[in-house]
Amino acid sequence: MSTAPAWAPNVREADPEVTGRPGRLPEEFWSARPIFQHIRQAAHSEGCSGDVLFYSSLARLSGMISHHYRAVTGIGGRASLNIFSAIVGASGAGKSTGSSLTRALMPALDEDFRDGLPVGSGEGIAEAFMGTVEEPTGEVIQRGKNVGDPVMRRVRKQVRHNAYFYVDEGQTIAKLGERSGSVLGETLRRAAVGETLGQTNASEERTRYVPAGSYSLGLLVGFQPSTAVPVLADASTGTPQRFLWGWADDPSIPDTPPQWPGPLAMHPGQRRLDEPRDITFPMRVRTMLWEEKVARNRGELEVPELDGHAGLIKVKVAAILALLDNRDGVTEDDWALAEMVWAASCGVRDHLVERARREAEAERQRQDDAKVLQAVREHEAKADAELAVERVARLVRRHASQVGGITFGELNRRVASRDRPNLRKAIDLAEARDWVFEEGDRLCVKTD
Numbered sequence: 001m002s003t004a005p006a007w008a009p010n011v012r013e014a015d016p017e018v019t020g021r022p023g024r025l026p027e028e029f030w031s032a033r034p035i036f037q038h039i040r041q042a043a044h045s046e047g048c049s050g051d052v053l054f055y056s057s058l059a060r061l062s063g064m065i066s067h068h069y070r071a072v073t074g075i076g077g078r079a080s081l082n083i084f085s086a087i088v089g090a091s092g093a094g095k096s097t098g099s100s101l102t103r104a105l106m107p108a109l110d111e112d113f114r115d116g117l118p119v120g121s122g123e124g125i126a127e128a129f130m131g132t133v134e135e136p137t138g139e140v141i142q143r144g145k146n147v148g149d150p151v152m153r154r155v156r157k158q159v160r161h162n163a164y165f166y167v168d169e170g171q172t173i174a175k176l177g178e179r180s181g182s183v184l185g186e187t188l189r190r191a192a193v194g195e196t197l198g199q200t201n202a203s204e205e206r207t208r209y210v211p212a213g214s215y216s217l218g219l220l221v222g223f224q225p226s227t228a229v230p231v232l233a234d235a236s237t238g239t240p241q242r243f244l245w246g247w248a249d250d251p252s253i254p255d256t257p258p259q260w261p262g263p264l265a266m267h268p269g270q271r272r273l274d275e276p277r278d279i280t281f282p283m284r285v286r287t288m289l290w291e292e293k294v295a296r297n298r299g300e301l302e303v304p305e306l307d308g309h310a311g312l313i314k315v316k317v318a319a320i321l322a323l324l325d326n327r328d329g330v331t332e333d334d335w336a337l338a339e340m341v342w343a344a345s346c347g348v349r350d351h352l353v354e355r356a357r358r359e360a361e362a363e364r365q366r367q368d369d370a371k372v373l374q375a376v377r378e379h380e381a382k383a384d385a386e387l388a389v390e391r392v393a394r395l396v397r398r399h400a401s402q403v404g405g406i407t408f409g410e411l412n413r414r415v416a417s418r419d420r421p422n423l424r425k426a427i428d429l430a431e432a433r434d435w436v437f438e439e440g441d442r443l444c445v446k447t448d
Helices: 034-045 050-064 097-105 122-127 171-178 184-192 225-233 283-298 310-324 332-400 408-414 417-432
Strands: 069-072 084-088 114-117 130-140 150-158 162-167 197-199 208-210 216-223 243-247 277-279 436-439 442-445
Touching: 034 050, 034 097, 050 084, 050 097, 050 114, 050 162, 050 216, 050 243, 050 310, 069 310, 084 225, 097 114, 122 184, 122 197, 122 208, 150 208, 184 197, 184 216, 216 225, 225 332, 243 332, 277 310, 283 310, 283 332, 310 332, 332 408, 332 417, 332 436, 332 442, 408 417, 408 442, 417 436
Parallel strands: 069 277, 084 216, 084 243, 114 162, 162 216
Antiparallel strands: 130 150, 197 208, 436 442
């Protein structure tokens, strides 16, 4: 008997391969801290995936926090906390819900925070931080009522430090990146690690300069599985390695929605800093990261291409988890939770990579089968053609056996229209077998 609800009589039962696939945050993670349970309850109260809201909140929060926060691990200076999250699910699976829910869960106090901007181009990402201000020229007004006041000029420069970008469909990024002259891919890769953004142009109004370390930027992208696969296949560019990956569906959403828990009373996006603030890490983690870096640079350790940024992403996640717990120092517990998040992300990513492998293998098999079928058809067509020529050649011999032979014109009239395309070949075959010979404009039968 069907168990589908009355409102969905044609709903099929869930695919076990989907409900049981790896990559979801484990119960151990959700139960680790009250704030995680708060996030999950907020998601479930709206019928949304807990994973979606968590990854969405990470991305948005990383764009909302002060750019003065930096992770210090002893490797590569002070690392930005910019986080890119990718949510994978079918159309209508609730990928966009997390982006809207995180605004209610973590309200932004800074009115200058660019919240939920679309991505249109690499130039547009840098432009989000730019504006026009008035600056003194060093001269003063010499005449009039404002005499003595400084002479001002309008200058384009960086005027803000926080932005969160949201792309509902990841295919958009792929298509924008394919445009001639596009710098989108490079800009995203630079933004993920907090490097300098912008372009230098001949005209001042088109020049953009956003220095490294002067901004916080988060990015959330929704993907359907079919659009995520090409992005993951492009690992050589270094783009997919910079994302955390999560599923849009959540089998743990309860039948009865829990109560909305309300916004978080305090979160790190509400704190403003006037000077750099270092987020420190335990010595064990610092040592582990250092040893891995040295081993890679010595050529003693080869890391899979898609794991190239594993250490950095775990550093970012652990730092934000510490900030969510109102601390500036990462603990071993923060690091263990960050490793859970990374493991879940890898589960999604690897599942998609395996899916891509299976689909590619199926496509290769389809192409091989098509080639075999085409070869069989060509062989059969050739055999049929040879039989047709053989049959018409026998007709040629029979028609030519009349007294005096037969003219080519008369032969053409006597042969059925379907056989005329093979007539010339049939005559050649009959001659080759010494059945007939040409005499003037006639064909005659050879006699012994």
